[in-house]
Amino acid sequence: MIPELGHFALVLAFVLALVQAVVPLVGAARNNQSMMAVARPAAQGQFLFIVFAYGCLTWAFITSDFSVQLAATNSHSETPLMYKITGVWGNHEGSLLLWAMSLSLWTVAVTVFSRNLPDAFMARVIGVLGFVSLGFIAFMLVTSNPFDRLLPGAPQGRDLNPLLQDPGMIIHPPLLYMGYVGFSVAFAFAIAALLTGRFDAAWARWSRPWTTVAWVFLTAGIAVGSGWAYYELGWGGWWFWDPVENASFIPWLVGTALMHSLAVTEKRGAFRSWTVLLAISAFSLSLLGTFLVRSGVITSVHAFATDPARGMFILALLVIVIGVSLLLYAWRAPKLTGGGSFGLVSRDTTLLGNNVLLAVVAASVLLGTLYPLFLDALNLGKISVGPPYFEAVFVPLMTPVVVLMMFGPFLRWKNDEMGAVVRRLAPAAVVSVLTGVGVAFAIGNPTWRTMLGISLAAWVVLTSFQLLAARLKDRHGGTTSSRLSTIPAAWWGMWLAHFGVGIFIIGVTLVGSIESNLDLRMKEGQQADFAGYTVKFRGVVEADGPNYDAMRATIDLSRDGRAIATLQPEKRVYRAMGMPMTEAALDIGVFRDVYVSLGEQLPEGDWIVSLHYKPFISWIWAGCIFMVLGGILAAADRRYRRLAERSAPAGAAAHAA
Amino acid sequence: MKARSKRLMLVGGGVALLAAAVALVLSAFQQNLVFFHTPTEVMEGKAPTGKTFRIGGLVEDGSIQREADGLTVRFAITDTAKVIPVSYRGTLPDLFKEGKGAVVQGTLGPDGQFRATEVLAKHDENYMPPEAAHALEQAHKAGMTVSQ
Numbered sequence: 001m002i003p004e005l006g007h008f009a010l011v012l013a014f015v016l017a018l019v020q021a022v023v024p025l026v027g028a029a030r031n032n033q034s035m036m037a038v039a040r041p042a043a044q045g046q047f048l049f050i051v052f053a054y055g056c057l058t059w060a061f062i063t064s065d066f067s068v069q070l071a072a073t074n075s076h077s078e079t080p081l082m083y084k085i086t087g088v089w090g091n092h093e094g095s096l097l098l099w100a101m102s103l104s105l106w107t108v109a110v111t112v113f114s115r116n117l118p119d120a121f122m123a124r125v126i127g128v129l130g131f132v133s134l135g136f137i138a139f140m141l142v143t144s145n146p147f148d149r150l151l152p153g154a155p156q157g158r159d160l161n162p163l164l165q166d167p168g169m170i171i172h173p174p175l176l177y178m179g180y181v182g183f184s185v186a187f188a189f190a191i192a193a194l195l196t197g198r199f200d201a202a203w204a205r206w207s208r209p210w211t212t213v214a215w216v217f218l219t220a221g222i223a224v225g226s227g228w229a230y231y232e233l234g235w236g237g238w239w240f241w242d243p244v245e246n247a248s249f250i251p252w253l254v255g256t257a258l259m260h261s262l263a264v265t266e267k268r269g270a271f272r273s274w275t276v277l278l279a280i281s282a283f284s285l286s287l288l289g290t291f292l293v294r295s296g297v298i299t300s301v302h303a304f305a306t307d308p309a310r311g312m313f314i315l316a317l318l319v320i321v322i323g324v325s326l327l328l329y330a331w332r333a334p335k336l337t338g339g340g341s342f343g344l345v346s347r348d349t350t351l352l353g354n355n356v357l358l359a360v361v362a363a364s365v366l367l368g369t370l371y372p373l374f375l376d377a378l379n380l381g382k383i384s385v386g387p388p389y390f391e392a393v394f395v396p397l398m399t400p401v402v403v404l405m406m407f408g409p410f411l412r413w414k415n416d417e418m419g420a421v422v423r424r425l426a427p428a429a430v431v432s433v434l435t436g437v438g439v440a441f442a443i444g445n446p447t448w449r450t451m452l453g454i455s456l457a458a459w460v461v462l463t464s465f466q467l468l469a470a471r472l473k474d475r476h477g478g479t480t481s482s483r484l485s486t487i488p489a490a491w492w493g494m495w496l497a498h499f500g501v502g503i504f505i506i507g508v509t510l511v512g513s514i515e516s517n518l519d520l521r522m523k524e525g526q527q528a529d530f531a532g533y534t535v536k537f538r539g540v541v542e543a544d545g546p547n548y549d550a551m552r553a554t555i556d557l558s559r560d561g562r563a564i565a566t567l568q569p570e571k572r573v574y575r576a577m578g579m580p581m582t583e584a585a586l587d588i589g590v591f592r593d594v595y596v597s598l599g600e601q602l603p604e605g606d607w608i609v610s611l612h613y614k615p616f617i618s619w620i621w622a623g624c625i626f627m628v629l630g631g632i633l634a635a636a637d638r639r640y641r642r643l644a645e646r647s648a649p650a651g652a653a654a655h656a657a
Numbered sequence: 658m659k660a661r662s663k664r665l666m667l668v669g670g671g672v673a674l675l676a677a678a679v680a681l682v683l684s685a686f687q688q689n690l691v692f693f694h695t696p697t698e699v700m701e702g703k704a705p706t707g708k709t710f711r712i713g714g715l716v717e718d719g720s721i722q723r724e725a726d727g728l729t730v731r732f733a734i735t736d737t738a739k740v741i742p743v744s745y746r747g748t749l750p751d752l753f754k755e756g757k758g759a760v761v762q763g764t765l766g767p768d769g770q771f772r773a774t775e776v777l778a779k780h781d782e783n784y785m786p787p788e789a790a791h792a793l794e795q796a797h798k799a800g801m802t803v804s805q
Contacts, residue, residue, distance in 0.1 A: 389689035521727035
């Protein structure tokens with residue numbers, strides 16, 4: 001009964017999405033206040049029904065109702081409660097429902113936090129979001145109903161893929177989806193602007209906090225996913241340039257460009273047509289990413305053929321979203337000419353340069369991700385494009401981005417003098433290069449990669465502090481602390497996020513340059529030396545979990561006779577699927593992780609033990625945390641709220657009238 | 658500088674930058690594609706020697722052997738028509754088993770032995786790596802045309 005209620009709620013949500021898509025847009029076109037006023041309640045009602053439907057599906061998982069197909073294939077009565085709940089989105093249908101729920105949540109957030117928008121503009125934004133929601137709910141109802149029954153019901157479920165039974169996987173998908181779907185708000189603002197032809201600074205100012213918050217979610221989601229891959233996949237890598245990862249990284253690159261381009265549009269009125277194009281691209285690529293990961297195209301393009309309805313629906317939805325928005329863009333963009341002009345040496349130019357570079361990087365990652373799928377789909381042979389391609393492209397293209405990134409904040413908008421800036425930044429540049437070369441030799445790894453990486457990181461860190469010092473000196477009068485307090489949150493956000501990039505580069509460079517790995521055959525009681533540590537294998541015992549059987553090893557880690565940690569990696573077999581899993585154990589530190597995983601058991605009772613020494617890997621996560629915090633600060637800047645307060649009375653008056 | 662020549666410099670610089678980026682991407686692409694071959698194709702000499710490529714198929718029953726160090730593994734990959742001997746040093750994926758699908762990446766030695774640097778197995782019990790499934794399908798088709 002409850003699954004049917006959920007299904008029914010989804011149908012009602014569909015009807016409300018239809019109302020939300022059509023009525024406000026018609027109202028805005030006819031300047032009909034009462035039709036436009038439908039936008040808010042329709043969006044909020046739709047949210048309630050989707051949440052209800054989602055709750056019903058979760059209920060089927062929690063109560064192990066295996067007459068629901070999805071629960072039977074993705075849950076098990078012995079699965080821990082937490083993973084029953086997260087199992088809801090560990091599959092195609094459930095993740096679509098999560099997607100629709102995040103979209104609805106974002107829409108409701110717009111209705112709540114953007115009360116100051118002009119009614120007609122708001123109606124258009126909500127209408128566009130309604131159309132997107134309509135497409136997704138229709139996709140679910142027609143081809144991927146999460147509430148499908150399995151009759152007769154299965155006596156037991158097949159359990160959630162053990163790889164997904166992990167704390168990292170509890171928060172990764174919701175964060176990632178909030179990020180993906182968050183770009184729909186910037187997209188809706190862009191489409192609404194295209195419909196009205198209104199592209200002023202106000203439009204950019206409205207879009208900015210939404211875009212930044214979406215970017216924050218996406219950054220956090222990607223970082224958590226990367227952390228999960230690091231400790232869960234059992235061999236210590238943190239980024240594989242796997243299509244699934246690329247699917248989230250491409251929208252991130254374009255979203256980063258969009259965030260910066262919006263800044264220029266707001267401050268200078270320039271790049272307007274480019275900003276609109278980026279907003280459309282960021283969302284379209286998010287859609288593409290969702291489908292790449294969720295439709296099974298990556299595991300096999302021919303998965304499409306097994307369910308043509310699903311494949312055609314996906315393609316149709318993508319073509320409609322991308323096609324209609326690009327048509328609208330082609331029709332309206334010619335009116336977007338003008339905007340502020342700027343000189344060759346200016347903050348505008350550095351931002352333009354980085355925007356173009358980020359777009360090129362995104363395009364090259366997209367090429368490497370899609371090309372094998374195209375070849376395969378056309379039966380032209382099977383190839384794979386691995387990490388060497390992505391690294392060969394990514395490093396040289398991102399190097400100028402990082403250099404320019406720190407140039408920009410030192411330059412004035414519109415026009416500046418090259419000589420002055422070069423004189424100011426030359427010492428930092430020289431010290432950075434010397435640091436890069438020095439560190440590379442000091443750690444015994446004098447490769448180009450290390451020198452470049454450390455030089456770039458030093459450049460970011462040094463110029464960050466130089467920028468802070470300059471900012472404090474610029475202001476006349478007052479004490480240092482009073483000058484500190486006048487710096488707006490958005491500036492700190494920018495500073496922190498850029499600083500985070502430097503920290504991130506240190507982590508990536510050093511873990512790549514000086515990590516080491518040793519696979520050993522070990523007997524009970526045997527000792528081995530590894531990366532300056534002594535590792536003692538104390539043996540293996542059985543340690544069964546709720547839904548798996550495990551062998552747990554105990555390994556002592558010590559250095560110069562001093563005990564550091566006792567690590568207990570496991571080899572598990574999940575009972576429902578009979579699927580083996582390696583559960584690594586880590587000793588996490590600021591400057592290094594020691595990572596131990598258990599390989600196969602050999603016939604004589606010995607075990608293969610895989611040891612990894614991962615210097616500075618925590619700096620990768622720390623860099624991401626700085627970027628996320630920077631984004632939060634930037635979005636929380638007072639001037640966005642001030643704006644809301646200032647225009648609130650006018651809005652209230654309009655409502656009263 | 659006049660506004661017009663400034664704009665020209667900006668556009669010119671942008672185009673030069675883009676051209677360089679495209680050249681970089683295309684050359685990296687050319688150099689780093691990893692092709693896939695079935696065991697039959699390898700036996701027919703269609704696979705490059707000294708260049709990295711992938712082979713997919715089933716791990717032949719009874720073929721897994723470990724050397725004394727316990728770390729170097731020898732096994733054979735088959736598409737049911739032809740068999741390729743493979744050697745690999747390192748930890749095998751959890752789902753690597755005899756009779757199950759696997760994909761290996763590495764180079765073919767002059768002795769006909771494939772030296773794998775990477776071994777990929779299925780993601781779950783029911784799922785076969787697409788390359789492995791493809792190899793079996795090809796061999797099956799070839800077998801049918803021969804027997805007709």
